[in-house]
Amino acid sequence: MLRASDIMTDEVATIRGSATVAEAVKLMKFKNLRALIVSLRSRKDAYGIVTHTDIVNKVVAYGKDPANMRVYEVMTKPCIVVNPDLGVEYVARLFALTGIRIAPVIQGDLLGIVSETDILYKGDFVENPKVPLLRRELEKAVEDAIAIAKxxxxxxxxxxxxxxxxxxxxxxxxxxxxxxxxxxxxxxxFCLDHPEILKIRHQHHEPELVEVDQILV
Structure with a gap:
């Protein structure tokens, strides 16, 4: 199963929140990027992101001068981030649920950036769609469980x-x-033929009772 770290783009461009939108556009053009990550001011700060869409919708659409606007006026902060170990299908689900198209990949530090394009071009959903794979794993797991029971x-x-x-x-x-x-x-x-497993499993999940005297000591 592919993870976010397998499909992400390692090269990430960052920009200060105080930079002008014009500077952001210049950097995007120079590096041919759709988004820039807004750098941290301190270790306690949150990451931000500024995208093509932000600039088009908040600057160009209203005829504003990008040289007089700052990145912090159009960015999204804090932005949604992705764990590098997250499965690609869950990255896609996250994008679908939140409406975002790109997100930084972070685990302590900024590791990369992942986008819809990465999912589409680098993912293996065509060769290995998740649901059929899960069903095959499920069938194998059932066979294994029955064999262990025997x-x-x-x-x-x-x-x-x-x-x-x-x-x-x-x-x-x-x-x-x-x-x-x-x-x-x-x-x-399986439980219809082996009802005793329910009793055993219930016992395993019962919370451990602590004597009142022990709590008061």
Missing amino acids: TKGATSQECIDAWALVEDLEAEATYQEGVQSPDTTPFQQ
Whole structure:
């Protein structure tokens, strides 16, 4: 599965918030960039971003003089940032939900920048669409869980962990597809034949009770 760090553009241009919009446009043209990251004033500061769209919509559209406007007047700050380990499909989902088209990739420091173009041209969604891949992983996980139940027992910790993975994959696949959960999941079907697993798993998830005397000590 590709991550944001696999498709991001490493070269990132930064600009001060106090710079003029004219300077920002000049830098964008020189480096052929669609966005600039607004540099931090201190370690406690937040990153900002200024894009082509910001300048067109807030400066050009109103006939304002870019030489008399500052980047901080048109930028977005704080901006939405992406973790380098985030899966590409989740980067795309983040873009879809927020309406952004580009975001800095940050983990402590500024590592790169990722855009819709990176997702489209560098992603592997054509060769490896997420939902079919998840369904294949789910089928394999169900087979593994059933095999573990036969060899180590339905109430073994290995079996409980295997079915927990199945449930996670089932939930993720259902979420990705945007459909309702099936009437009977593989785990629910397994429980019909092995109801004892529910009791064991419930015991594992019960919170540990602490004596009142221990709390007061």
